[in-house]
Amino acid sequence: MSYQVFLDALHPEDRQRIHAMRPLLESGQLVHHEIEYRVVWPDGTVHWIAARGSANYDADGKPISSMGVIFDITDRKQIEAALRQNEERLRVALQASPITVFTQDRELRYTWVYNPTPAFANVDLIGKQDADLLPAQDVEILTQIKRQVLETGIGTRKEVKTTQKGQPQYYDLTVEPQRQTNGEILGVICAAVNITRLKQTELALRQSETILKAFIASSPIGMAFFDRDLRYVYANEALATINGIPLEQHLGRTLGDILPQWAPIIEPIFQQVMATKEPLLNQEVVGATNPADVVRHSLVNYFPVCLPDGEVIGLGVTDLDISDRRQAEEALRRSEEEFRTIANAAPALVWVTLPNGDNIFFNDRWYEFTGQTQAEAAGYGWTETIHPDDAARILPNWQRCQETGETYEGEVRYRRYDGEYRWHAFRALPRYDANGQIEAWYGLSIDISDRKIAEAAVQESERRLRRLVESNMFGVAFGDFNGGN
Structure with a gap:
């Protein structure tokens, strides 16, 4: 095979590199060589070749021949390419993830670390042990886990807590034995996923659930x-x-x-x-x-x-x-019904007002006496029945009693349904709530017109007698039938 045929068979990307080696061979600068290159076969497939050889020179130092062996290493190259691709994928995946991957020897010294936690991002971890980095209580737990894997050769997965820069950090830790090809355990290879946020969320959720359960239970x-x-x-x-x-x-x-x-x-x-x-x-x-x-x-x-x-x-x-509420409402209804019954049976005008004097109840006798309707008597409408001469006297007193809580009492003339004014003696007392505030006023008015007429008649008789005595020039003497004076 001529050199040109060999050169033409090379992969275009390798041709320049291999051709550049020829001057070195001819000058004796490259007696022994070991190179790898690609060859394009007649069917178009590309094969990797590994060549090892030596050049022979004459007495003048000119190359006269070259002897060596070549190997088809295509399968090995494909495996290496796949491995590099997988390693790159792993690197990219780890770079974008919270996973920390590291190896430790049998003395649990760090031999390789990828994507260290933020607390140790600027720390040279190689050659260090956990005791150089973490509190004693954390080291004890981690050492126990890793020693067990070294001794048994069986991997494990644990949730662990460490303290870094004073802050608790939680990890999902996987520990596997790292072996040589003959099966001998060299150390451990570990993958740690930071689950601190997850644990914090779980803790907050448990606290919320505890509060919710306590709230519901109580x-x-x-x-x-x-x-x-x-x-x-x-x-x-x-x-x-x-x-x-x-x-x-x-x-x-x-x-x-x-x-x-x-x-x-x-x-x-x-x-x-x-x-x-x-x-x-x-x-x-x-x-x-x-x-x-x-x-x-x-x-x-x-x-x-x-x-x-x-x-x-x-x-x-x-x-x-709401049984207690309904029972209380029923008791109140009965009490109100009893009050109405008693009030309607009373030979008097019975009334109830709010603290400000607005009427909220009159017994039936009021409506029978005044001829007012409930709508007419409501609020301050009842005052329309008061004699004009009495209104100016008693209403200011009524206002004062509302403010002071004093007993409201006196005499007043109410207009009857037929237009006649009848004298009434009235008395009202406040009812207080638990806070000492007036809730309502309860009042009673009794017709005293007949008494007023009788009193007026007596007064008139006394006046007549007095005038008679004063006008009698002979005087008047009183005595008993026994002759006493």
Whole structure:
């Protein structure tokens, strides 16, 4: 094969490099050579060749021949190229990831480190041990993990905590034995993923869950979560008290298991809320739970519990026991009814006002006496029945009593339905709340017109008698029938 044929067979990228070696061979500067180059075969495929040889020279130093061997190393080159590609991919992947990769010898000295943690980014780690970098308690744990791998030859994966520059750092640590081709363990190769943010998030989540559980557990409102099969997944103590069943007996059981008498009524509501994904709020439920002879009043909310994608995973229920409120309302209603009955039975005008004097109640006798309607008497409308001569006298006093809380009492003339003014003696007392503030005024007015007429008649008789005595020139003497003076 001529040199030109050989040169033409070379890969274009290698041709210049190989041709540049010829002057060195001819001048005797390159007696022995070991080179690699590519050759393009007639079928167009490219093969890598490794050539080793020596040049022979004559007495004048001119090359006369060259002897050597060549090897086809295409497979090896392909493997090396694939390895370099994989190494580059690994380098790029590690560079963009939080993974730290390192090797340590059997004495656990660092022999290679890639992508060190920020705390050690500017530290020369090669030759150092963990004891040179970390607190003693961290070193003890890490050494135990790595020594176990060295002794057993079995890799492991652990979650570890270290302290770096005073700050806790958490890692997902993988440790594998590093072996020679004969299987001898040279050290360990480790990969550490920083999971500090994940741990902080988990810690915050656990704290939130703890707070939420404590909040729900101590809430006076009954709370429960049912799965799609309408089984209790969670319930709090308040709900257990309302149901009259121990809390531990709820979980995993259905409403029908806990309150069979209510299941036919409530379970269709559960199904409706989950099917429509629409909550049903402020539903008042009245009936017995346990024991069966205790009737409870509850204000219940039903709402679907959905994942972010809208999938319904169950149902939430809140149950506010309003039995005490309803009992108090019933007691108040009865008390008000009793008050109205007594007020309407009283032979007097009975009235109640707000602290500012606005009327909120008159008994029936007031409306019968004055002829006013409720609308006409409301607020300060009742003052229209006061005699004009009395209004200027008593209304300022009424204002003063509202401000001071003094007993409001006196006499006044009210206009009757037929236009006649009748005298009334009135008295009103304030009622105070727990804070000492006036809540209302309660008053009573009694018709004293007949008494007023009688008093006027007596006064008129006295005046007549006095005039008679004063006009009698002979005088008047009084005595008893026994002759006494």
